[in-house]
Amino acid sequence: MTLSELTGPGGPFEIAESEGPHGVTRNFIRRERSLREVVERAARRGDKEFLIQGDRRVTFADFASLVWGTAGYLIDEHKLSVGDRVAIAAANSIDWIVSAFAVASAGGVVVPLNPLWKNDELAFAISDCAAQLVVSEGDGENTIPFSHIVRPGSTPPTVEIDEEDPFAILYTSGTTGQPKGCITTHRGTIAQVRSVIFAGLSDRDPTAERSKHQPVLLQSSPLFHVSGLHAATCLALAVGMKTVLTPTPFDPRAVLRLIEQERVTSWGAVPTMVHRVVDCPDAASTDLSSIESISIGGAALPPPVLERAQAVFGLKPKLGNGYGLTEAHGPVTMNAGRSLLRRPGSVGRPGPLVDLRIIDANNRPVPAEQVGEVCLHGPTITPGYWNRNADNHEVFLDTWFRTGDLGYVDEDGFLYLVDRLKDMIIRGGENIYCVEVEDAITAAPGVDEAAVFGIPDEEMGERVAAVVRTEPGSPTNAVELRAFLEAKLARYKIPERFEFTTEPLPRNATGKIVKGDLKARVNHAPP
DSSP states (O other): OOHHHHHSTTSTTOEEEEEETTEEEEEESSOOSSHHHHHHHHHTTTTSEEEEETTEEEEHHHHHHHHHHHHHHHHHHHOOOTTOEEEEESOSOHHHHHHHHHHHHTTOEEEEEOTTSOHHHHHHHHHHTTOSEEEESSOBTTBEEHHHHOOOOSSOOOOOOOTTSEEEEEEEOOTTSSOEEEEEEHHHHHHHHHHHHHHHHHTSOTTSOOOOSOOEEEEOSOTTSHHHIIIIIIHHHHHTOEEEEOOSSOOHHHHHHHHHHHTOOEEEEOHHHHHHHHTSGGGGGSOOTTOOEEEEOSSOOOHHHHHHHHHHHOSSSEEEEEEEEGGGTEEEEEEEHHHHHHOTTOOBEEOTTOEEEEEOTTSOBOOTTOOEEEEEESTTSOSOBTTOHHHHHHHEETTEEEEEEEEEEOTTOOEEEEEESSOEEEETTEEEEHHHHHHHHHTSTTEEEEEEEEEEETTTEEEEEEEEEEOTTOOOOHHHHHHHHTTTSOGGGSOSEEEEESSOOOBOTTSOBOHHHHHHHHHHSOO
16 A cells, blocks of 8 residues: 555544644544553454563463453552552563553553662652552562562453553653653554554565564563653554563573574664674574564664674664654654665654654754754653653743754755754663762762763763862772762763862853863773
8 A cells, every 4th residue: 555545534544633732733543542452452362472581471362361450450459540650660571561551451650660770769750750559570668569469350441541641651861860750641652653553564665575474572672661661562562563571681692592582573772782782702603584673772873883783684684773752652753774775874754643843042943954953743742741840841842842852854854863952871772861970979978070971882872971070188089989879879870980180170151061171081081
């Protein structure tokens, strides 16, 4: 079918305008109205395998049964009501996924938390969202284990779910240095999933033979990220993909074994994961012929890593680079296949539901090829941050979401990213907000001020570095400072490079630290 036939009247992806929280947007007419409906449809796939983790294998029918039983238990025993928040603080697992969809099917709101966070970080998010329950892998203070709630059942809950209801609250870095809870909705999640499905159909080579085998997804992204929960798991559930969960922490040898054993066809990864896999000595002796596509997210894939990936996986897999964010329920643009070869520097064009606009410092749209701030509008845009009215006012320009990213579009509408307005580091796909780390450093004894920034790294994309001004005569050193920070920050947020000085850090006329010279100094200094 042509694009016009897919999206036109009577087509499977027919599009119409509808009113939403950000005014009139386009959406697919034929769509589920809740994630519970997505589970119900998936259950019809019966004995086809859905989730694989180690020796445990769960079919689509079994998954639906576990979701219904767990949802019923939460409603009956824990009095879970529509809108109640349930936090999940655990590594990726089948029970994690069951619990999340059980909460959503019961009308609750899933709050995924990074299990690497320290107690203070976890306590902040749990308090901020006023979670009624906290679920984890084992017994703990004020938490309940998966084993207490996950159980089979036969009937789905009957509570009414509106498609504008929150599905999840995902904590992301904020302008104050404290994480903000980004709301994702049933409507936005389903619109995002169907957009990805549509993109796959529209990009398909019409001459290629369609595979009769079930597609197999390698799930290596953390479920507390939009890439893991929305872009991977929700998509796999909707299209019937077998989903293979990788071990935690990430192990390139184990990933290679899983690709070969499970005949994985697609993999969504951050550049760091691709780097570790293609550089693994086992790659040369592993059968990787089943891989058909690799989607890169979280950060741009460095050209040397892209070249090695093409050498290791061969030319068969369709490599894709894209641009997405939590506030858009995942991917916004995608550049893959032949298009990526023609425009390797672009992250692609938006799908059929999202509008993209570039604005200048005066909030006026700019013409093609001119750099400005990237703004988005569509049904996949978050309704806002949890209990953050001031932040919501700041990031929305009328009905347009201000991403804080700088970029431009060419004459054909392809987006090119230039820089980030947000002072954020992306280390191995993990977002690290500099203000949060700076605040933690300056709380240490003997520290006067600090500047935190990312330094380029081929493996991780960026690593965290800090220039720290200490008080005269202070004995503070890197070992002592790291020991102090370990009690306050997750390990991945702690700087790997420290430069110490007793001189004031350079500041501009407005009093802000000028980090450009500091970055250059650290980049040219020996490790």
